[in-house]
Amino acid sequence: MSAPRPAIEAAGLGRDYGSTRALESLDLLVARGALVGLLGPNGAGKTTTMLLLATLLRPSRGTARVFGHDLVADRSAIRRCLGLVFQEPCIDGLLTVEENLLFAARLAELPKRDALKAVDDALERTRLVERASQLGRQLSGGWRRLADIARATVHRPALLILDEPTVGLDPEHRDRMWTLLDDERRARGTTIVFSTHYLTEAEACDYVVLLARGALVADGNPAALKATVGNDVAEIEGPDAARLLESARGAGAVRTVVRTERGYRIGMSGPREPLTALAAALPGVSRFAFRPPTLEDVYFERTRRDA
Amino acid sequence: MRVVTPVYGIVARDLGRSLRQKGRLFGGLARSFMWLLLVGTGYNAITRIEGAASYQAFVYPGIVVMAALFGAMLTAISTVYDREFGMLRLMLACPAGTMAVLTGRALSATLVGIVQGGAVLLCGPLLLDLTAGQLAAAAAVLAVAAASSSLLGLLVAAPLRSVENFAAVVNVVLFPLLFVSGALYPTARMPLWLRGAARLNPVTYQVDLMRVALGLPGELGVVPSLLTLAITSLVVFGLAAWLFDPEHRFIRRGAP
Known part of the structure; x- marks a missing residue:
């Protein structure tokens, strides 16, 4: 059959x-x-x-x-x-x-x-x-x-x-x-x-x-889609957000970037510590936090990237 | 015959809705009786129509047709409410498809037209000397008129997108259909251009058939009138089916 x-x-x-x-x-x-x-x-x-x-x-x-x-x-x-x-x-x-x-x-x-x-x-x-x-x-x-x-x-x-x-x-x-x-x-x-x-x-x-x-x-399934963003998403805001992003890019840890109203959401691969240290060195970073990726990150990354 | 079930479902729904809209139902009946009693009595005093005992007797067949016309057409045109509130799309997605939906809607509108026209017809013996045979013939014509009007109503509803246009349709479509039909005055006395328009109006043939059925002189002949109504109804149904096809609607309107 x-x-x-x-x-x-x-x-x-x-x-x-x-x-x-x-x-x-x-x-x-x-x-x-x-x-x-x-x-x-x-x-x-x-x-x-x-x-x-x-x-x-x-x-x-x-x-x-x-x-x-x-x-x-x-x-x-x-x-x-x-x-x-x-x-x-x-x-x-x-x-x-x-x-x-x-x-x-x-x-x-x-x-x-x-x-x-x-x-x-x-x-x-x-x-x-x-x-x-x-x-x-x-x-x-x-x-x-x-x-x-x-x-x-x-x-x-x-x-x-x-x-x-x-x-x-x-x-x-x-x-x-x-x-x-x-x-x-x-x-x-x-x-x-x-x-x-x-x-x-x-x-x-x-x-x-x-x-x-x-x-x-x-x-794809949500887990696989979220994995394409990275293992962590860093939310960064403040006047030095762009500098922090450039530093992170230089370190090769950035997988995806979404521009938000006040800063960036960065999809990260690899350990958190290097970016945490970079953020600590920049006084113009007003908000810096890690969280697991969500479908919203996938949504913004894919729909804005292709805009 | 699986298609019978959705058609029956649509008819049952529409009749259920009509029964719960008592104001509309009684309003429809009141309209006809107001024309017959108020307008008819008023014109009795100032108008004489050749071959008719009184203006009221002359206009009576037209009022029966008018009751069916308004009842059937307004019920059919109320499809626009279903469109506005999404029910039409739901119906069109049924396995039986567009033709079954239109058949169901046409049947229910026809039944409403028959009920409203039938109420006026039952008063016929008060105005005219009618035999049982004439009443039966008039009932048959009433069914034909209601069916023809319901299909016209579907055609009118097909391009309408919003209930806001509903009132305008009554003024722009229903009243002209009635006024240019010979229901209220003989077409023979109309100017040539209006007589030509009357010949293109299916309601003219409904009124003429009703006159003949009620023992009054007709102008157009029974067979030509029946043939005209049959042909126009087929064409109108085909056009309505084409216009109601969701595919056609989206082509015209663009992306949902």
Whole structure:
């Protein structure tokens, strides 16, 4: 028996809007059950990538397969295993939560009995039972988003695509949302692709795709990406920050440099002591601190370097 | 026939929404009765139409069609709300695709049009001497008129991006469709250019069919009117499907 196809295989996937090249050429291989974060500044091509994978757009070039189904030729098959969450919750304010879920189940072509059961399951799973008969417009922003997740998962899709799902959520609802998605992954092996501007959310990903101006600028698991910055990041500020940077460069310890408003973030390889000694000798260095690299360092380094 | 389920889902949702918007529902009914009672009674005193017992009797078929036109078109045009709040994109991403979404929306808009036109039609025996056969024929025409209007509504909604344009559409599209249809005055007495415009207006054929169904003289003939409505509806549905395709929308609008 052959191994199951990956969740997503894309080769040279690209999209233009008239003369604007929104997505250059994306190669992507996403394993089933993976948690994938799409990162990048506004206009990087994240939403275009997601709309392409959701079959709401046709590619201008390249090919892609979702669970082995061709993105252009087998759109219906892909849509059957797809759950979508957009930036704004898609919950009809004039329908109750239960009616919203039933509507989603019918859109997913579930037969009547299956649809009713799926709605009950989704309400249970997302702890929305008590709010089942509330109108969508009566829900707070946080509960609307949770109802939206219930809506997107009511038919238990194998692939969930979420476009900035945590925008505007308080920490409590954000946590609840991620718990729901984690449960979905654990219970069903659901593949999740999401975009976010909150880089800490991407730390838990199996795979991170960093886009800038429509092109892939980095991809890999978060640990590997952070390792490209160095083993430490030194944050330096003050009038002598540039001199310290030059000295560090001379010592050959600098791997990456990001200019900030007040100084530099330097990705370091090698021991900390030489740079600490250099900083101590420069009175114009007002702030000097080491910390482990984060995805934010990768983000700034890759997106600014290519600017 | 998996496609039936999403179509049914869309119809059930739209009707559920309509029932919760009672103000809109009653407002639609009130509009028709206001035209019939207030405008109709007023014009009765100053206008005589050839071949009709009174202006009210003349205008009655047009008011039935108007009720269906406004009910169906406004429901269909409310698709723009779904677009603004992201529901349309969600629907268009369903496995059944754009055609199923438009079919569902057209069906629900048709049903709303039938309910609103039907309420006016039920009052017909108070104004005209109607047989059961004429009422049945009028009900059939009402269904045709509501279906045709719902498709027109979808076509109007297709290029709209924002609910802010909604009121303008009522003034710029719905009222001209009604005024240049022979619903309120005979097209035969219109200036030539307006008569030409009336011939291009699908509502003219709906009104004419309704007149014939209710035993009043028509101008255009039943078969040509039915054929015209069938052809325009097919063309309008095709155009709407093309315009609603997300692909087409993004080509026109640029990057999301």
